[in-house]
Amino acid sequence: MAKIVLDLHEIFNKGRSIDAELNRVMKEAIDKKIALVEIIPGKGSGQLKKHVLRFLQQPEIKQIYHRVEKDDKNFGRIFVHFKN
Numbered sequence: 001m002a003k004i005v006l007d008l009h010e011i012f013n014k015g016r017s018i019d020a021e022l023n024r025v026m027k028e029a030i031d032k033k034i035a036l037v038e039i040i041p042g043k044g045s046g047q048l049k050k051h052v053l054r055f056l057q058q059p060e061i062k063q064i065y066h067r068v069e070k071d072d073k074n075f076g077r078i079f080v081h082f083k084n
Contacts, residue, residue, distance in 0.1 A: 003057035004029055008048060018048070020057050029082055030064060042079055043076040052078055 006025045011017040020040070029037050040049035055061060056068055056078075064082075071077035 002032075002034050003038055004007070004032075004034050005038045005040065005042060007040045008052070009042050009068060022052065026061065026064060026080075029080075034082065036079060039078045039080065040076060041078065047076075049076070049078065056080065 006021060008018060010022070012022060025037055025039075028034070035041045039052055040052055041052050053068070056065070066083045069079040069081065071079065
């Protein structure tokens with residue numbers, strides 16, 4: 001199964017860049033018919049993970065993926081599953 005990995009460690013303090021990268025990876029997953037996107041906000045204070053989850057809950061974003069899974073073994077990972 002093909003997947004895309006987006007590591008947000010490099011841009012964690014740049015709000016607009018985070019949203020731009022999230023939008024880019026979501027579009028890439030759809031365009032390339034990728035079934036899984038792994039987003040790595042890291043552990044830290046949890047603020048970046050909350051930002052990512054809020055982004056994914058936006059109605060226009062929520063309609064393009066199938067489901068979101070938080071990694072129960074690693075707090076710093078989120079999986080976004082797509083229907084293909």
